[in-house]
Amino acid sequence: MxxxxxxxxxxxxxxxxxxxxxxxxxxxxxxxxxxxxxxxxxxxxxxxxxxxxxxxxxxxxxxxxxxxxxxxxxxxxxxxxxxxxxxxxxxxxxxxxxxxxSPRCQRHMMLYLAGTPYRCWGQLGRAVREGRSQYGRAVGVDTEEPFAAIYRSEPERLLFMRALQETWSVCGGHVLTAFDLSPFRVVCDVGGGSGALACELARLYPGSDVTVFDTPEVIAAAQAPPFQSPGIEPVVHFLGGDFFRSRLPAADLYILARVLHDWTDEACAGLLGRISMAGGAGTALLLVEALMPPEGDPAGPVRLPALLLSLNMAVQTRGRERTEAEYQALTAGAGFSHFRVVRTRGPYATMLAWK
Ligand SMILES: C[S@@+](CC[C@H](N)C(=O)[O-])C[C@H]1O[C@@H](n2cnc3c(N)ncnc32)[C@H](O)[C@@H]1O
The missing domain is CATH 1.10.10.10 (Winged helix-like DNA-binding domain superfamily/Winged helix DNA-binding domain)
Known part of the structure; x- marks a missing residue:
């Protein structure tokens, strides 16, 4: 800049x-x-x-x-x-x-950004004109389904998982200590990818019982090297399924980290409703996302990074980055009447919603 x-x-x-x-x-x-x-x-x-x-x-x-x-x-x-x-x-x-x-290495993130996102950004003008992602032109997979394109081959799936995992070696502690999560014993990280954030949670809150829920292909990869070491029992459980269709496990706390920003308001409402049903009366929700500044906020230091991330969602997904008020409205719509947000060090905010 x-x-x-x-x-x-x-x-x-x-x-x-x-x-x-x-x-x-x-x-x-x-x-x-x-x-x-x-x-x-x-x-x-x-x-x-x-x-x-x-x-x-x-x-x-x-x-x-x-x-x-x-x-x-x-x-x-x-x-x-x-x-x-x-x-x-x-x-x-x-x-x-x-x-x-190195423990904080972001090398796979650099390699991932150099591939799919860089190529999608080459189609930004067309994405803005047409109002949709550009995977056909960018990576030769003619789909608007973000994960059909990002996971277009086994090596690409692995690269994406390793790239996203690396974020949590730097930011995981910040987002998971923004609130005291020790009251929540059974935790499910929905769309939890390789399980890096879930493992960090299990480490920070030793009494917790944590399950990573993601697509069957991601879950199979997450249970093998390089994410798990042979002969060492994982500190979390893994469960494969489709979060829009499969039955979700019961939990005291559900995590959605960098998941809602991939989807439309309608799809988010559907997913939050399914989580609300699966969890029952006492359940809570932890959202981890980059926040857009409130509508009408004068240009500030976080405004451009948030806008660029939101444009990244435009070229790559069906979603966008949202404001705190938008997340509060989405969670309230699914029955979570309480909502608090903490802006952590780094690019992500942690939001806790409960009934
Ligand atoms: C942007 S990634 C975030 C991963 C992880 N939460 C993180 O922050 O590192 C979105 C995750 O949602 C998963 N996902 C997408 N569609 C899904 C579906 N229909 N059912 C289950 N998981 C899905 C993807 O496989 C991916 O791991």
Whole structure:
């Protein structure tokens, strides 16, 4: 995003031009990050602490001349630093978030963003004009069903699951400690994917009994490596089904993390109604979503990120990001008359609704 600061001697017209070019070139910054991850640049450097251009080019099977350009761009973006001897080292950002195997690693998220979302964003204008997702043109799967396109092959399903799992290594603790969840013993994470958030909940609340509910294909993958280690009993249960049709397990607390934003209001109301029925009188609901600022809110720091996430939903799903008031209305419609929200550190808010 363009720097808001005025530069010395910059005229308003010069600033306009600079800002416009920074916006227009934003996709190049994304591609530097994605390509460096895909080539394994940060992993090669991590293996030896520092490495020169020749060694990195050899290890990644790349052109030395173009590798130098990529590495220098990574330096400018704060992902690498260059030493007095001309060798490159990972910065804290890269060591923590981009080196494979680091506990907070987001590498699969970068690889996923480089594929399906990047290609869908290439069709943004058409998505806006037609008011629907663009999977046919973007990834060659002619469907408006988000998960038919995202899960178009076994490797793509696995990549999506690994990408989403990585978020919770950074944000899981924030969203699960926003409220004290210890009163809820039986918990069901509906659309829980690989189970990363559910496992974090089981770790934070040792008395809980947690089930991950997702499609049968996702559940089968979630019970195998790399999500589970052979011979080690998972700390959560897994159940496969269709949350719009199958019977949902009874629970004291249902979690819906990054699920409602995929769907229309009508589909959300249907899903919330089914959860309300399955849980009975005393049940509660924990929603984890990026919140849109309230209608008419003056432009603030979170407004653009929320709008971009909502446009991402437009190019990829049938849903959108919503305001706190919209989530409150949706949950109230399903019989959850109480509602509280906590904005956590990071991009997500946690909302607790109860009857
Ligand atoms: C955006 S992902 C969120 C995953 C997880 N809650 C997280 O935040 O990492 C949405 C999840 O809903 C699941 N899902 C979509 N449609 C479903 C359906 N009809 N029945 C069960 N799960 C479904 C997907 O497989 C996916 O895991």
């Amino acid at each position: 363009a720097s808001e600061e005025w530069r010395e001697d910059e005229t308003p017209e010069d600033r306009d031009f600079r800002v416009l070019m920074e916006y227009a070139h934003g996709f190049m910054v994304s591609q530097v990050v994605f390509s460096a991850c895909d080539l394994g640049v940060f992993d090669v450097i991590a293996a030896s602490g520092t490495a020169d251009v020749g060694a990195i080019a050899r290890a990644t099977g790349s052109s030395p001349c173009h590798t130098r350009l990529l590495l220098e761009a990574c330096v400018e973006l704060g992902m690498l630093r260059v030493g007095p001897d001309g060798t490159f080292a990972n910065t804290r950002l890269a060591s923590s978030l981009l080196v494979a195997g």
